[in-house]
Structure formats: structure tokens, C-alpha cells
Amino acid sequence: xxxxxxxxxxxxxxxxxxxxxxxxxxxxxxxxxxxxxxxxxxxxxxxxxxxxxxxxxxxxxxxxxxxxxxxxxxxxxxxxxxxxxxxxxxxxxxxxxxxxx
Amino acid sequence: xxxxxxxxxxxxxxxxxxxxxxxxxxxxxxxxxxxxxxxxxxxxxxxxxxxxxxxxxxxxxxxxxxxxxxxxxxxxxxxxxxxxxxxxxxxxxxxxxxxxxxxxxxxxxxxxxxxxxxxxxxxxxxxxxxxxxxxxxxxxxxxxxxxxxxxxxxxxxxxxxxxxxxxxxxxxxxxxxxxxxxxxxxxxxxxxxxxxxxxxxxxxxxxxxxxxxxxxxxxxxxxxxxxxxxxxxxxxxxxxxxxxxxxxxxxxxxxxxxxxxxxxxxxxxxxxxxxxxxxxxxxxxxxxxxxxxxxxxxxxxxxxxxxxxxxxxxxxxxxxxxxxxxxxxxxxxxxxxxxxxxxxxxxxxxx
Ligand SMILES: [Zn+2]
Ligand SMILES: [Zn+2]
Numbered sequence: 089x090x091x092x093x094x095x096x097x098x099x100x101x102x103x104x105x106x107x108x109x110x111x112x113x114x115x116x117x118x119x120x121x122x123x124x125x126x127x128x129x130x131x132x133x134x135x136x137x138x139x140x141x142x143x144x145x146x147x148x149x150x151x152x153x154x155x156x157x158x159x160x161x162x163x164x165x166x167x168x169x170x171x172x173x174x175x176x177x178x179x180x181x182x183x184x185x186x187x188x189x
Numbered sequence: 190x191x192x193x194x195x196x197x198x199x200x201x202x203x204x205x206x207x208x209x210x211x212x213x214x215x216x217x218x219x220x221x222x223x224x225x226x227x228x229x230x231x232x233x234x235x236x237x238x239x240x241x242x243x244x245x246x247x248x249x250x251x252x253x254x255x256x257x258x259x260x261x262x263x264x265x266x267x268x269x270x271x272x273x274x275x276x277x278x279x280x281x282x283x284x285x286x287x288x289x290x291x292x293x294x295x296x297x298x299x300x301x302x303x304x305x306x307x308x309x310x311x312x313x314x315x316x317x318x319x320x321x322x323x324x325x326x327x328x329x330x331x332x333x334x335x336x337x338x339x340x341x342x343x344x345x346x347x348x349x350x351x352x353x354x355x356x357x358x359x360x361x362x363x364x365x366x367x368x369x370x371x372x373x374x375x376x377x378x379x380x381x382x383x384x385x386x387x388x389x390x391x392x393x394x395x396x397x398x399x400x401x402x403x404x405x406x407x408x409x410x411x412x413x414x415x416x417x418x419x420x421x422x423x424x425x426x427x428x429x430x431x432x433x434x435x436x437x438x439x440x441x442x443x444x445x446x447x448x449x450x451x452x453x454x455x456x457x458x459x460x461x462x463x464x465x466x467x468x469x470x471x472x473x474x475x476x477x478x479x480x481x482x483x484x485x486x487x488x489x490x491x492x493x494x495x496x497x498x499x500x501x502x503x504x505x506x507x508x509x510x511x512x513x514x515x516x517x518x519x520x521x522x523x524x525x526x527x528x529x530x531x532x533x534x535x536x537x538x539x540x
Contacts, residue, residue, distance in 0.1 A: 153437050186432065
């Protein structure tokens with residue numbers, strides 16, 4: 089059974105993801121539990137969920153600077169960033185700071 | 190689980206960009222609010238009894254500002270009379286949602302809201318302007334009109350002070366932009382936390398030292414209601430590159446934001462520009478003979494733009510003036526002197 093991950097988008101991030109603020113996804117078997125990391129999740133999201141303009145989501149192998157990421161409601165900078173190992177039922181939030189305010 | 194370095198009790202949820210500290214939710218709220226309070230106190234931004242308009246766009250910065258100003262006003266007994274002030278540019282589908290957000294903010298924070306529209310201030314909505322001049326130069330109009338709209342709305346409300354949600358990242362970006370444009374008189378002014386002249390209502394930026402990341406995290410944790418969108422009329426590529434550059438720097442070294450602001454401040458102290466001395470060969474104090482707004486020329490920028498619009502010559506104030514001068518000559522030989530200051534970046538156009 090694949091990992092289930094809850095994704096949330098806000099601050100304008102949702103505009104890149106079909107205008108959906110929340111989405112629960114079940115990852116394919118290529119994501120090995122206890123091994124797969126956020127570094128694997130990002131390109132998968134780009135290829136499978138993103139509706140437009142990939143360059144506004146990723147830069148190199150990480151998110152574009154100016155996008156905040158929270159893992160289970162904590163700053164991803166405290167959770168190892170790309171090295172964070174995905175767990176079943178994780179909630180990952182992407183917030184753009186690049187949109188008008 | 191990482192523990193908060195301040196209270197040593199709760200789970201750390203944020204790494205502060207300014208200090209690298211790992212802190213919990215409640216300690217974050219406390220340091221965030223206290224820093225803004227300290228900024229307000231140290232810079233003596235307000236006096237007891239001041240009527241203060243919070244420039245409210247419905248976006249993250251102004252929403253957090255409205256929340257924090259309300260909180261601090263109560264907590265520390267500033268004795269301020271707070272208002273929300275919004276500008277409706279008249280862009281279909283853009284402000285509709287954000288104005289709804291501001292209206293909800295009025296309820297949530299229980300402070301009165303005043304909305305001023307371009308239509309009532311200038312006789313033209315942005316949609317009507319775009320219809321007239323096309324998409325290319327409309328940011329000039331939006332920028333000039335917006336800046337004045339806040340002042341005019343504030344004058345209408347008879348406020349003593351306007352606060353805006355500009356944060357540290359915004360100010361660093363403006364410093365960069367002014368360097369990139371070679372605009373040193375603006376470079377000196379743009380880091381000031383408070384601007385005041387005899388002619389305009391004082392403005393200040395209580396979030397001058399507050400990182401954008403923390404504003405967004407604050408809004409997220411407090412579940413504040415804000416609206417985000419790109420202005421549909423602003424494909425400002427140059428500023429976009431500057432912002433991306435800044436965010437790249439910040440991701441490598443978060444102190445880049447403060448370092449750039451300090452660089453801007455160093456310029457401020459290096460070259461002294463006094464009121465009433467010429468800047469770029471122009472005297473900065475004076476007022477528009479048509480509407481009375483502060484202006485270095487006979488007519489303020491808004492009135493120049495309006496004159497062009499009303500005459501069906503909207504490009505008058507924007508583009509390279511020669512061609513338009515010629516057209517203008519044909520129609521109205523006497524009005525030829527009214528061209529906008531070509532040294533002002535907002536009046537510049539690539540076309
Ligand atoms: Zn704590
Ligand atoms: Zn005027």
C-alpha cells in the first residue's frame with residue numbers, strides 16, 4: 089500500500105495546482121516507505137499535479153525560493169528540508185510569499 | 190522533536206530567518222509582536238490619540254498589520270484611533286475578492302473601513318484607463334494614482350498618520366531596484382521608516398524590520414484571512430527579476446535582507462538631501478496648481494496623466510515625449526510645456 093500524503097496550497101500557490109487548496113494523494117509504489125523523501129515528492133508533484141508553469145514551483149531540485157514549506161505544521165527548515173523522510177498521513181503545506189499582498 | 194530554544198518546553202515550529210533560532214508557536218507570536226512594538230516605540234511613530242489609517246489591500250502584509258496594530262493598541266494602550274483604508278482601482282475581478290477580504294477584516298478587527306475608488310477620485314477606473322491606453326503602460330497610472338489615492342483617502346478621513354504593510358523584504362527589494370535604476374535620491378529615501386513633509390500625511394512602515402517569511406508564517410499559524418493574487422495588469426519583469434534575485438540570496442543567507450537595508454541606510458546618511466534643495470535639478474517642495482497635491486512641477490503626475498486621458502492623449506505623460514509633443518502641438522500649442530519629469534523612473538517606459 090502506497091504512502092498517503094495530504095497536500096495544501098495557499099498564498100497563491102494553489103493557482104499553480106488547478107486552484108485546489110487541498111489534495112490528498114496516494115503515492116505510487118516507487119515511493120518506498122521509510123526511504124522516500126521530500127526530494128522525491130517534489131518532482132512527482134511537478135509531473136503529476138502541477139497544472140501550469142513548473143518554473144514557478146521548482147528551481148533545480150528544490151522549491152523556488154520564496155515558497156514556504158511546512159511539514160506537519162512545522163517549518164521544513166527544522167525537518168531536514170529535502171532529506172525529510174515521508175511518513176504515511178503526513179501533511180505538507182506550500183505557501184507562496186511571491187504573490188501580491 | 191525539536192524543542193523551542195526560548196521556552197525549552199514546546200515543539201519548535203519555526204526557524205527565524207533573522208536569528209536562526211528555533212522557536213515554538215507561542216514564543217513566535219511573542220517575539221514577532223514585541224519586535225513590532227519595539228520598532229513603533231523606538232521610532233516614536235505615533236502619539237496618543239492619533240487617528241491612524243492602516244492601508245489595507247486584503248493581502249498578507251496589510252492583513253497581518255491590521256491584526257498586529259489592533260493587538261498592540263489594546264495590549265500597550267497606545268490610545269490610537271485605528272481605521273482601515275482601501276483603494277478600489279476598479280479592476281474587474283481583481284479587487285472584488287480582495288475588497289471582500291478587507292470587509293471581513295473590518296468585522297474581525299472591529300475597526301471601521303473606508304474604501305476610496307479611482308472612479309470617485311479621478312473620474313477613471315483602471316479598467317476604463319486600460320481600455321483607453323492598452324495594457325502596456327498602465328502600471329504608471331496604477332502606481333501614481335495609488336500613491337495619491339491613499340493620501341487623498343486619508344485626508345478625507347482626516348487621519349494623522351498612515352501605516353503600510355511594507356516588510357523588510359519589500360524594502361530590500363526597493364533598495365535593489367533603486368540601485369538598478371541609478372535612482373539615488375529615491376535610494377536615500379526608501380529605507381526611511383517614516384516619511385513626513387509639511388504637505389503630506391506622515392506614513393510609516395511598522396514592519397520595516399519584519400521578514401516576509403515571518404509575516405506569512407504568522408498569518409498561517411493564526412489562520413488570518415487574506416487574499417493573494419498577482420495584479421493582472423502588472424507584468425513588471427524587471428522588478429520580478431530583482432525579487433527572484435533577492436529570494437535566491439535569502440535562501441543562501443537570510444541576513445541578506447537586513448544587509449541590503451543597511452546598505453540603503455548607509456546611502457541615506459552619506460548624502461544629505463534637505464527639503465527645499467534641488468534634487469536632480471528640481472526643487473521637491475511645491476504643490477500642483479490644479480489639485481494642490483505635493484508636486485515639483487506645475488501639475489502633479491496624476492493631473493498630467495488625467496489631462497492626457499481626458500484629451501484622449503494618454504501617452505502624453507508616459508513615453509518618450511518628442512512624438513507626443515508634436516501631436517500635442519498640433520492640437521494645442523499652448524499646452525506643450527506639460528511633460529512629465531523624464532528622470533522619474535515611474536514615468537519611464539521602454540517603448
Ligand atoms: Zn517556546
Ligand atoms: Zn494635481
